[in-house]
Amino acid sequence: MRFKYILPVFLLVLLAVQTVKAQSEIQVDILNNFNFGKVAISGWSGSVSIEVANGAFNRVATGSVELKNLGNYSPATLKFYSPTKNFDVLQLVLPGEVTLTRQGGSQTRTIYNITAWPSPPYYSIKKGVTVYMGGTIQLADYLTNPGGIYTGNLTFTVVYE
Secondary structure (H helix, E strand, O other): OOOOEEEEEEEEEEEEEEEOOOOOOOEEEEEEOOEOEEEEEEEEEEEEEEEEEOOEEEEEEEEEEEEOOOOOOEOEEEEEEOOOOOOOEEEEEOOOEEEEEEOOOOOEEEEEEEEEEOOOOEOOHHHOEEEEEEEEEEEOOOOOOOOEEEEEEEEEEEEEO
16 A cells, blocks of 8 residues: 655755856855655655756646645756956856755765756846756655755856856
8 A cells, every 4th residue: 555645855955166267256055955845655666856948937747746835846056146347157067966965864866957047148147147946856755765865965066257
């Protein structure tokens, strides 16, 4: 017998920045961490994606995953700016995946298919540019992936001039 359970999937991803120049020239503020929201798993597995494209943010489930609290999720949101001069961000080099570990446990999850919208280049960022990141997590049964808060580090490179 399979049980349906509600799994809170709040993923706190601590974002870190590496740049090709001194880090004080471009600032990155983290406005929101990834929050995949609450889901229920009625079978063995599936995935939850936060899609960010063309200014529309969607949460999509596959497999035996059902979305709960439909408005309670968010993409990771960053603001790039420069306190000194108008730089152009030419490229963001995002990781292929990020491993997260459950607080108080040893279970892990992975965010993959990480995307950014809008895509670079970002011109004249002195006043600031807000960037949204989406991604996908794979979920399995409760024993494999119990609910909770999962944390990890998402490190990316900012190439600018």
